[in-house]
Amino acid sequence: MEKLIISAATTGSKTSRAQTPYVPITEEEIAAQAVDCWRAGAAIVHIHVRDENGLVSCDAWRYQKVTDLVRAAGSDVIMNWSTGGGAGIVTDEQRTAPVRNAPEVASFDCGSTNFGDGVFINSPSFLTNLAREMNEHLVTPEIEIFDSGMVENARQLIDDGLLQPPYWFQFVLGLRGGAPATARELSHLVDSLPPGSNWSVCAIGKHQLPMNVMALAMGGHARTGLEDNIYYGYRQLAISNAQLVERLARLASEVGRPLATPDEAREIIGVHARRGAAGATCPTH
Ligand code: ZN
DSSP: OBBBEEEHHHHSOOTTTTEEEEEEEEOHHHHHHHHHHHHOSSSSSEEEEETTTTTTEEEEEHHHHHHHHHHHTTTOEEEEEEHHHHTTOOOOOHHGGGGGGGGGGEEEEESOOETEEEEEOOOOHHHHHHHHHHHHHEEEEEEEEEHHHHHHHHHHHHHOOOOOSSSEEEEEETTTSOOOOOOOHHHHHHHHOTTEEEEEEESGGGGGGHHHHHHHHHHHHEEETTTTTEEEETTEOOOOOOHHHHHHHHHHHTTOOBBHHHHHHHHHHHHHHTTTTTTOOOTOO
């Protein structure tokens, strides 16, 4: 069976302490939970960072600090930095700036959508610029797909020479404003991917676990974590990101999906293709 890449999305831009006391907010808290997720089997950690008030931030130094703390703890987990910027809270330039620190992976929200009560704008010019910056700094884009039209956007960026294989797609399902978290929707999205693609799925709230299980069965990859869902069971808060990763790792074991190590995940999603297996650094750093 194909190796399973588990991603842990620890914090997100919206999950608050009022919703759950277990969401990590400071760089130290995010790094500690990231390391715990890696120990539990995650190959990728997807992070957002927050300011002193717990609100979404795009400060590159905060992302770098989390990454440095994770490395100092001896973890080689892949760090995936968000460029989402909290869906409209910050400017396109602020969202793009951290990519210049050359993280191994960064999110690439491949189109615009309603997002809860707001609108998440990812204009064609923003995507073009962001893709150019990622290419320059050897960053692997995690192409986030909120509905099927965004796969078409990705195809056009591929045609324009702005995205290179292997493509790493993350389906984000069950968001208010996006595609529903259903088996049919997931099958349709997977079938619509261009050749040379690998995919993972995450889903919001109660849809997280069923969609993760679908991915296990379909040979895809799976993302869990408090960014997408704060519950472990009905009305039962998850007490950490690692608790959610541990369950997914157990399920993977039961269905015969061995877990990908971070290095195996680097091979699958194209980090090695972009930087070489030895981890060549970005030419501008
Ligand atoms: Zn995110």
